[in-house]
Every structure is written in structure tokens, then in C-alpha cells.
Amino acid sequence: MKIAYLINDMYGIGGTIRTVANQAAALAARHEVEIVSVFRHRDEPALPVPPGVALRPLVDVRDHDGSTGVGGRPLYEGSERAGLPPVLFPPEDSRGSTHSRLTDDRLEQYLSTTDADVVVGTRPGLNVVIARCAPDRVVKVGQEHLTYEQHSGSLRRVMAEEYPGLDAFVTVTEADARTYARNMPLPGVRVLSIPNSVPAPPFTTNGHNSRTIVSAGRLAPSKRHDLLVKAFASLAEEYPDWTLRIYGRGDRRKTLARLVGSLGLHDRVWLMGPHTHVEEAWAQGAFAAVTSSEEPFGMTIVEAMRSGLPVVSTDCPHGPASIIRDQEDGFLVPNKSVQGIAEGMSRLMADDRLRQRMSAAALADSERFDPANVVRLHEGLFSDLAGTPLTASDVAPPVPVPAPRTEPPVSCRVRAGGDGLVTLSFTDPPDLVELVRPGQRVTLAPDWRGQVVVDPARERLAAVTWEVTRVDGDAITPVRDLEIHQQGYPLAPKRTPELSLVIPTRSAKGGLLLHVRRSAHHAEVEHVEVAEGLITVQGRVLGHDEADARARMVVRLRNSPRTLREFSSPVAIGGLFTAVIDPAAVVRGRHGDSETWEMRLVLSNGTECSVGRHLPGVVGYKKIIEYPAQDVRPARGPGSRVRPYYTVNDRLGLRTSPLAPTVEVEDVRVRATARGDRLRFAVRLTDALPEGVAAAVEVVRGSDAGQRYPLDVEGRLLTGTPPLLARPEYTGTDGLRATWQVRLLVGPAGALSRIGAGSVLGHTARRWNHGPYVRSVTASPLANGDLKVTVADVHLWSAINRRLR
Numbered sequence: 001m002k003i004a005y006l007i008n009d010m011y012g013i014g015g016t017i018r019t020v021a022n023q024a025a026a027l028a029a030r031h032e033v034e035i036v037s038v039f040r041h042r043d044e045p046a047l048p049v050p051p052g053v054a055l056r057p058l059v060d061v062r063d064h065d066g067s068t069g070v071g072g073r074p075l076y077e078g079s080e081r082a083g084l085p086p087v088l089f090p091p092e093d094s095r096g097s098t099h100s101r102l103t104d105d106r107l108e109q110y111l112s113t114t115d116a117d118v119v120v121g122t123r124p125g126l127n128v129v130i131a132r133c134a135p136d137r138v139v140k141v142g143q144e145h146l147t148y149e150q151h152s153g154s155l156r157r158v159m160a161e162e163y164p165g166l167d168a169f170v171t172v173t174e175a176d177a178r179t180y181a182r183n184m185p186l187p188g189v190r191v192l193s194i195p196n197s198v199p200a201p202p203f204t205t206n207g208h209n210s211r212t213i214v215s216a217g218r219l220a221p222s223k224r225h226d227l228l229v230k231a232f233a234s235l236a237e238e239y240p241d242w243t244l245r246i247y248g249r250g251d252r253r254k255t256l257a258r259l260v261g262s263l264g265l266h267d268r269v270w271l272m273g274p275h276t277h278v279e280e281a282w283a284q285g286a287f288a289a290v291t292s293s294e295e296p297f298g299m300t301i302v303e304a305m306r307s308g309l310p311v312v313s314t315d316c317p318h319g320p321a322s323i324i325r326d327q328e329d330g331f332l333v334p335n336k337s338v339q340g341i342a343e344g345m346s347r348l349m350a351d352d353r354l355r356q357r358m359s360a361a362a363l364a365d366s367e368r369f370d371p372a373n374v375v376r377l378h379e380g381l382f383s384d385l386a387g388t389p390l391t392a393s394d395v396a397p398p399v400p401v402p403a404p405r406t407e408p409p410v411s412c413r414v415r416a417g418g419d420g421l422v423t424l425s426f427t428d429p430p431d432l433v434e435l436v437r438p439g440q441r442v443t444l445a446p447d448w449r450g451q452v453v454v455d456p457a458r459e460r461l462a463a464v465t466w467e468v469t470r471v472d473g474d475a476i477t478p479v480r481d482l483e484i485h486q487q488g489y490p491l492a493p494k495r496t497p498e499l500s501l502v503i504p505t506r507s508a509k510g511g512l513l514l515h516v517r518r519s520a521h522h523a524e525v526e527h528v529e530v531a532e533g534l535i536t537v538q539g540r541v542l543g544h545d546e547a548d549a550r551a552r553m554v555v556r557l558r559n560s561p562r563t564l565r566e567f568s569s570p571v572a573i574g575g576l577f578t579a580v581i582d583p584a585a586v587v588r589g590r591h592g593d594s595e596t597w598e599m600r601l602v603l604s605n606g607t608e609c610s611v612g613r614h615l616p617g618v619v620g621y622k623k624i625i626e627y628p629a630q631d632v633r634p635a636r637g638p639g640s641r642v643r644p645y646y647t648v649n650d651r652l653g654l655r656t657s658p659l660a661p662t663v664e665v666e667d668v669r670v671r672a673t674a675r676g677d678r679l680r681f682a683v684r685l686t687d688a689l690p691e692g693v694a695a696a697v698e699v700v701r702g703s704d705a706g707q708r709y710p711l712d713v714e715g716r717l718l719t720g721t722p723p724l725l726a727r728p729e730y731t732g733t734d735g736l737r738a739t740w741q742v743r744l745l746v747g748p749a750g751a752l753s754r755i756g757a758g759s760v761l762g763h764t765a766r767r768w769n770h771g772p773y774v775r776s777v778t779a780s781p782l783a784n785g786d787l788k789v790t791v792a793d794v795h796l797w798s799a800i801n802r803r804l805r
Contacts, residue, residue, distance in 0.1 A: 001382060002032040004116035006107075006126045008095055010037035010055060011045045013249070013274050014218065015299040016122055016145045018047060019196045023378060025050030026197060026371035030379075036110060038103055038126075046276055058106035073100050081105060088132060090162075092155040093125030108133050118382045124151060124159055131165030139385045144171045146296045147318055148179045160184050167385050170194050172297035173318040192381070195322070196297050197374035201279035202410075202483045204308035204363060209488065211242045213345065214285030214309070216278050216300050217292075219250030219271075224314070224336065226252075226259055228291040231341035233263045239349045242268075243490075243616075244289075247281050249274045261628055267527045270624050276506070280484050282307035284617070286355060287348045293336055295319040305329060305366035310358035312344035323369075329361040411481040414512065416617065418488030420501040422514060424452040424479075430470035433479075435459075435514065437466050454514060457500045461516045463649060468512040478511035489617030493524045494574065496615060497543040503619050515619045517650070519610040523577060523601040525652050526613075528644050530628045534580055535644055537652065541575040541601065541609060550604035553579035553611075555586055555654060558596045569601055577601060583630040583642035587656050591632075591640050594751075597654040612651035621646035631659055638693060638748045660747030663687050665757040666716075668744075670779040670789055671765035677725050679777060679789070681711065683718040683744060683757075695746045700786060702740035703727055708752075718744075725791065735773070736793045743786045756785025766794075 005020050024033045033053045040057035049055045059076055067075045069083015076082040081102040085091060088104035107126075111119065111134045118139040121127035127142030134140050142163060151159070163169060168190040171177045177193040180186075213232070217223050225246055232244045246256070246269070253271060260269045275281045278300075282288065288304035290313040295301075298319035301311050305323070311330035313320040314337070324330040331347065333340035348355050367373070383389055413425040424433065429450035435442040442459055444452045454461075468479045484504050491501075499522035503515040527538040537553065548571040557563035565586050569579035579601070586597065601609040613621055622645065629643035639659035647653055667684040681697055689695070695711040695718045702724075709722035730736060745752035762780035773793040780788050 001117040001386060001388070002034070002115060003027055003118045003120065003382065004034045004036055004114060005120045005122060006036050006130065007038070007122045008126065009039040009041065010035055010049070010057075011040055011042045013046045013276065015196075015297075018198075018299060019145065020122060021047060021050055021053075022197045022199060022371050023375070024053045025199070026375035027378065028052040034116065038107065039098070046274075056110075058110060059103055069100075071097065073097070076100075076102060088129055089125045090128050090155065090158045092152065092158050093123065093128075094155075095123070095125060099125070111135070111138070114138065117386055124155055127166065127169075128158060128162045131162045139382065140166045140168075141382070141385070142166045142169045144169065144176065144180075144296070147171075147176050147294065148183060149317070150294065150296070156184065160186075164189060168192070168381060170381070172196050173322050175318045175322070176296065190381070190385070194377045194381070195369060195374060196299055196302070197371040198299065198302040198306050198366070198369050199371050201282070201303075201307050202413075203279075203283055203485050204306075205283045205285070205359070210284060210286040210490070211239075211349075212285045212490065213242065213244045213287060213289050213349075214247070214281055214304070215244070215289045215291070216247040216275070216281060216303075217290070219246075219248050219252040219256060221252060222292055222294050223248075223250075223252075224291045224293050225256055227314075227336065227338050227341055228289055229256065229259050229263065229265070229269055230338045231291075231345060232269060233265060234338070234342045235346055235349065236265065236268055238346075242349055244269045245272050245281070245285070246270070247272045247275045247278060257626060261626075264529070266625050266627055270618070272618075272624060276510075277483070278303060279307055280486070282309055284486055284489055285309055287312065287330075287345075287358075289341070289345060290314065290320065291341055292316050292320075298323050301330075302366055302369045305362035306369070308359045308363050310348060310355060310362050312341065312348065314341065323366075325361070325365055329358055329365045410483045412479050412483075412512065414482055414484045414504045416484070416486045416489070416502065416504055418491055420456070422454045422502040422504055424454070424468070424512075426450040426452075426470075430472050432471040434469045434471055434476070435461070435466040436469055437462070437464055442466075443471075454502050456502055456516045456518050461502075461518065463516050463518045466514045466516060467507070468514060478507075478509075480510045480512070482506075482512055486617045489615075491615040491617070493526070493540040493542060493615055496524075498522065499524075499542055499610070499614060501614060501617075503614075503617055505619055515649075517612075517614040521607050521609040522614075523609040523611045524613065524615055525611060528627055528652070530630050530644065533584070533630060534582060535630060535642070535654075537569075537579045537581065537599075537611070537644075539577060539611075541571055541577055541603075544571065544575040544603075545573065547571060547573045548604050551577060552602050553581060554600045554602050554608075555581065556598045556600065558598050558653075565597075571603070581654075583640075583654075584632045586642055586654060587632050587640040590656070591634055591638060591658075593640075594657045595655070597656070599652050599654065610651060612649070613646065614650055619650060621650050622648065633659065633662065638690065658748035658751040660751065660753035660755075661687075661689060661693060663689065663746065663755055665744060665755055665760055667763075668757055668760050668779050668787060669763055669765065670777050670787075672725075672767045672775045672777050672791070673721060674767070677731065678721045679724050679791070680721045681719065683711065685716045685718070685755075688715040689713050689746060692748060693746060694749045694752065695744070696752055697722055698743045698745055699724070700741040700743050702738065704740075708745070718746075724789075735795070736775075736791060738791050740789045741782065741786050742789055754785065757781050757787050758783060758785040 037057045041061050061076045079102045082100045084101040086099040086104050089099040120141045121130045130140045171193045174193045288309045288311045314335045315332040316335045326332040331344035333344040415423045429446040433444045433452045499519040501517040523541045525539045529536045551569050551571045553567045553569040555565045571577045599611045627644040629641045633639040641657045641659045664686045669682045696708045698708045711718040711720035747753045758781045764778040766776050776792045778790045
């Protein structure tokens with residue numbers, strides 16, 4: 001058979017995308033499979049398309065120029081049809097705003113011409129499209145990747161009306177299938193459940209040596225990562241050597257980052273961002289945590305279990321209880337309960353033997369979700385609906401335990417061990433391997449097994465990022481088809497004598513990168529705290545067990561090494577150090593500058609140690625950890641903001657930036673100029689601004705939104721005439737009325753900050769404009785400190801009549 005999957009966007013990252021890829025890979029062994037993606041927003045899919053599976057995009061959105069049509073719809077491919085709302089795709093679907101008459105055209109054209117025997121939709125809107133216009137010769141199957149309750153009432157009404165045009169409707173849990181059968185009878189449609197499948201990962205773990213909890217999934221409200229963070233916070237003091245890593249992208253990232261900061265967990269809870277090969281993340285964990293308030297299935301649960309991790313999950317509708325065997329391969333805890341989540345995690349954090357026992361159970365129990373098992377259910381359904389029953393030789397055999405991997409091996413396996421070395425194992429060994437950085441190449445030869453061991457000390461590799469290429473004759477190509485296994489991470493500082501590590505990652509294009517971390521003397525950062533006007537750094541000096549009461553932390557200006565500050569940083573027995581840095585001392589005499597400062601721990605014998613975070617086997621802390629800033633305000637002039645940060649090489653440093661002076665707005669007057677074609681602002685402050693401070697007015701809403709216009713500074717007075725009335729639609733107009741929301745800004749040039757005007761009194765200024773009109777300008781404060789500025793032309797006689805009344 002030829003089977004086609006219709007998906008909204010195969011080029012991103014998400015549960016539906018992974019599910020479609022898994023189903024397509026399993027079916028492609030015996031059938032022709034095609035994935036049809038409505039949209040294409042990047043050159044290559046973020047998740048690899050399985051070998052032997054065709055990918056066909058319908059609408060290319062990569063080169064959109066910003067032009068829009070009805071309802072702000074982007075004119076993709078420059079087509080006017082893209083600017084019209086869809087008719088075929090139901091607007092009630094949550095993706096309805098992204099669809100258009102152009103997507104309708106492409107979908108209808110594809111369905112009318114396809115030679116597929118079976119077409120499978122993967123979201124309600126696409127299921128409706130298939131039901132409405134797929135020809136009768138095609139078997140029409142709708143898949144549900146959410147639940148009945150997660151759809152709006154208006155969408156469910158469309159589904160109830162159109163789904164009878166399908167041949168089958170498939171949910172991922174039996175509970176959801178029963179809900180549909182009860183609430184949405186579909187006569188003549190086969191309604192059933194088939195679980196999602198997850199292939200066996202390339203390697204598994206038992207979580208014995210790790211103290212890392214891993215969570216992965218979209219950072220969305222329903223995933224309730226906030227409950228997970230709060231539960232971990234309640235356990236952090238009891239289990240000081242445990243950390244939590246949360247993988248994924250989404251609109252809740254900033255909210256979660258603020259929560260992590262408010263709990264002081266910057267060094268214990270890391271927002272890692274998305275991972276295109278999440279099985280590599282699972283392998284570094286001790287167990288997994290899933291805290292969704294609703295979960296249609298729970299792909300991440302199965303993925304974690306297939307990697308050998310027990311799972312602590314909320315017992316939410318519908319998926320977790322159909323996957324986890326409570327108390328055997330994980331824990332089901334009360335939904336939306338911080339205490340319940342904490343209790344489940346605590347049981348696993350406290351008991352190594354329990355984690356190992358549950359790890360083995362998770363591996364065995366999750367075999368039922370192997371694609372080779374699940375594909376038998378899909379094949380049986382498709383063949384029955386097509387009227388072509390499969391023979392015994394056509395059907396995939398049941399998977400033994402453990403299941404063999406069916407996909408071809410990667411060309412390069414990368415293993416990073418606890419010794420700091422990296423081993424590259426090639427299935428088709430190259431002639432040579434080259435490590436490349438600007439201006440330098442290091443050449444290595446594979447041994448008789450096709451392996452290359454990268455030892456940063458032996459090769460004297462610089463502590464930078466190296467690109468890995470393979471040399472085959474005259475051809476030099478990046479190493480791309482790979483899997484990465486960081487065995488033994490994170491490393492324990494007290495058992496690591498010196499810093500000499502290679503941490504493998506992928507580039508944005510999927511190529512192998514090796515991040516070398518080397519230092520003859522190194523102080524590993526474990527905790528940074530910004531509180532009560534000070535910055536405290538704690539950690540351990542590698543390979544140093546003696547106490548050193550006279551050690552000091554040297555903070556050195558990067559572009560002027562002779563400019564430095566020193567702070568006491570005593571080292572205790574065992575190498576533990578504590579440095580307390582006074583931000584006011586760092587910026588003394590340098591207020592108003594944007595600068596970066598390096599940090600070095602200097603022992604009493606003169607030994608200088610690098611300071612950074614490397615042993616967890618993670619790169620890019622600059623994007624993962626954001627420490628709070630400490631504000632330093634002098635008696636006069638602009639102040640400075642001092643923030644600890646990680647450099648591109650994960651060394652700890654300080655960054656300073658100008659801080660706007662603290663002033664308040666006493667009065668604001670806005671009036672029309674004599675000709676009536678401009679507005680003049682006059683802002684009086686409570687205190688005079690120091691020299692070197694600039695001011696501006698920013699348009700937040702209204703015409704010219706986003707524009708900033710400078711104001712002149714004369715002591716306490718800010719004045720200026722921004723051209724808000726210069727637009728053609730405002731000139732020569734009788735009865736003009738326009739409104740803006742504006743924001744007042746002051747501070748050092750390039751670092752302006754908002755000053756609130758919420759406490760000023762509203763004021764209206766009137767000026768004769770033209771003919772019988774008076775131009776009225778009203779400036780009134782808003783609750784958030786901005787100003788609402790309204791310009792209105794009032795007819796003279798109307799104004800007089802209102803006053804006489």
C-alpha cells in the first residue's frame with residue numbers, strides 16, 4: 001500500500017512530529033510512505049525524516065517579505081490567495097489563523113491527485129479537510145493527538161458534522177476513544193485507539209551515577225513546569241547534590257525563568273532549550289518528571305522509559321495511567337499537586353536501589369510501545385479498510401525483549417567518558433579526521449577498529465570550539481550523521497584532579513562540534529548568589545586539598561588587564577572556596593560604562609586558577625543561566641548594573657552596564673504648536689538630571705509605534721517636538737481625532753530606562769487651529785506610568801454650547 005500522512009508542519013519539533021516520523025519509519029519497511037507537510041518554514045526538518053520516506057511540502061513560508069492580507073494573514077509565496085481566510089480548513093481549529101485560501105488550494109489539489117491508498121490526517125482541521133474533499137477511492141483516516149476535552153465547543157461541532165466522512169478515527173488512549181463514542185457518535189466510522197510508538201534509543205541508562213532529574217516537553221501552560229520547579233525547590237535543601245534540567249521551547253520560558261530566579265535556584269534548575277535528539281538528554285538523567293495537568297498520551301513518558309528512566313508523573317487525563325505501572329516502573333502522583341510531585345521525586349532521590357529496580361522495569365514494560373508492535377495495529381486497520389487483508393508474511397512479527405534496532409546505524413558514534421576523552425567510532429572509517437578552528441587544523445588517524453580518541457592534553461588542543469571533518473581522498477566533509485553519548489556526566493569536582501575535557505555537541509546544521517575545556521589550574525563554580533548588595537561565588541579548586549586563607553578572587557577588566565579588583569576568597573580543606581565580591585568596588589570610578597570583567601582565583605603561592613562551570617558536561621550556560629543583577633547607585637550621576645554571566649567558553653565573569661538615575665515626573669504638558677502640525681512636550685522632573693544623561697519619548701501605541709524621539713535636557717526640564725502629527729492623514733483634516741500611548745525615558749545614551757508618570761495630573765491645552773476649529777491636546781496618566789495623549793479638533797460653536805450647558 002501507499003500511505004500518506006498529512007501534517008501541519010513537519011519542519012519543527014513536537015510530539016505529533018515525532019509520532020508521525022515513528023509511524024512512517026515502521027511502515028516504510030513494507031509500504032510506500034509519504035509525509036505531506038502543509039508548511040515549510042526551514043530548509044531541512046529539525047527532526048530527521050526516516051530513510052525511505054518521502055517528504056512533500058505544500059506552501060513555502062521561508063521567504064515571506066512581511067506583507068499581509070485579511071486578518072494579518074501573511075502573503076506566503078507572494079500570493080493574494082494567502083491573504084484570504086480559508087474555506088476548506090476550518091477556522092475553528094487553533095491553527096486556523098495560519099491557514100488561508102492558498103493552503104486550501106494546495107490541500108485540495110494534493111488530495112484530488114494523490115495516488116495514495118490511505119491518507120491519514122494528524123489534527124482536527126486536516127481531518128476535516130480529508131473528510132470534505134478526499135476522493136472515495138482513498139481510505140480516509142483521522143488521528144487525534146490531543147483529547148476531546150482539549151478542543152473548543154465550536155471545533156467539536158465542526159468535527160461532529162464532518163467526521164462521518166472519514167472511514168476511521170483513531171485516538172491514542174482507550175479512555176479518549178470512549179469519550180468520543182459517548183459524546184460524538186460517528187455512524188459508519190470505525191472509532192478505536194492505537195498508542196503512539198517510540199523506537200528503542202541507541203543507548204540506555206540505569207541512572208545510578210547521576211543526580212540529575214530530566215523533564216522534556218513544550219514550555220506551555222498545560223505542562224505545568226511551574227509545579228515541577230516548586231516541588232524541586234521544596235526538596236533542594238534536603239538533596240543538595242541534585243539538579244533539574246528542563247528541555248523544550250515555548251512561551252512560558254520567561255515565566256519559568258522568573259520563578260527559578262525568585263526561588264534562588266539558578267544553579268540547580270536549568271532551562272536547557274530544545275534538543276533535537278532528546279534520547280541523549282534522557283541518558284544523562286537518573287529519572288524523569290512529567291507534571292502536565294492534561295496529557296493526551298505522554299510521548300515523553302514512553303521516551304524516558306525506553307531510555308531506562310523511571311518516571312514520576314501526575315495522574316492527569318488521559319495518557320499517564322495507560323503507560324506507567326504505578327510503584328513498578330514509576331510513580332503516578334495527584335494531578336496539580338506540588339506536594340504529591342515532591343513526594344514521588346523524593347522517593348527516587350533517596351533510594352539508589354529503587355531507581356535501579358524501576359529502571360529495569362521501565363525498559364521491559366515500555367517494549368509494548370515499540371514501532372514494530374504498534375505498526376501491526378495500523379497495518380491491520382489500513383488493510384481492513386482498503387479491503388486487502390494482509391497475509392502472515394506481510395505483518396510485522398511481535399518484538400522480542402529486548403527489541404533490535406531496525407534503522408540503519410549512524411555513521412559516527414560519539415562517546416564522552418568520565419576521563420574527559422571523546423571516542424569517535426565510524427561505521428565507514430575515513431582516511432583521516434581533522435579538527436578545525438580558524439587558523440588551525442589538527443589531523444588524527446582512525447585505528448584498526450575505525451576509532452579516533454580525542455585527548456585534549458595529548459593533542460594540546462586549545463580551549464575553544466573545534467569543528468570535526470572527515471577526509472576521504474580529496475573530499476573533506478563535516479561529520480553529521482551521529483549520535484552522542486555522554487557517559488559518566490556530570491563529573492564530581494572532588495574526584496576530578498584537573499580540567500581537561502572534551503564536550504561534544506551539534507552545530508546548528510547538525511555537524512559535530514567538540515568544545516575543549518582545559519586549564520592547568522581550575523576553580524569549578526557550583527553556586528552563585530546575588531543578594532544584599534553582594535555577589536557570592538562558591539565552588540571547588542580541582543586537585544587542591546589544602547586550606548589557603550590568603551587566596552583571593554581577582555576581577556580584571558578584559559580590555560585593560562592592569563585594571564583589576566581583588567576580594568578575599570579563602571579556600572578550605574578539600575578545595576572548597578568562597579569569594580564575596582562587592583559590586584560597588586568593581587565599578588568605583590567607572591560608572592556609566594558598559595564593560596566585561598574576567599575572574600581568576602589566585603592562591604597565596606601565586607597560582608592563578610580559571611573560574612567557570614564545566615564538569616556537568618553542558619555548553620552554553622550563557623543561554624541557560626541568567627543571574628540577577630546588582631544595582632549600584634552613587635550619590636550623583638548615573639549608576640551601574642553589575643551582573644554575573646558565563647562567557648562563550650563557560651567561564652564566569654562580570655558584566656557592567658549603565659543604570660538610569662532615579663527621578664520622578666512632577667508635571668507633563670503637551671500642546672499643539674502654533675501651526676498645529678506638531679506636538680510640543682514639556683516634562684518637569686523632581687530633580688535635575690546629571691551631565692551625560694539623555695531623554696526621549698517612545699510611542700508605545702498609535703501611529704509611529706516603536707519610534708523614539710529625543711528630548712532636550714535642561715536640568716529638571718525635558719522638552720521636544722516629536723513629529724506625531726506629520727503623517728499625511730493628519731494634515732489638513734477637519735475634525736481630527738488621534739490617540740497615542742507614549743513612554744518617557746531617561747538614562748545614559750544607549751541605556752535609556754522608563755520613568756513613570758502615573759502620579760501626574762491630567763492636563764488639556766487648547767489652541768486655535770484653522771477655520772472654526774480649536775485643536776485640543778490632552779495628556780493623562782495611565783496606571784503603568786505611561787501617558788495617553790489625545791488630539792481632537794473641536795468645532796468652536798460645539799465647544800461654546802457645551803460650556804453654556
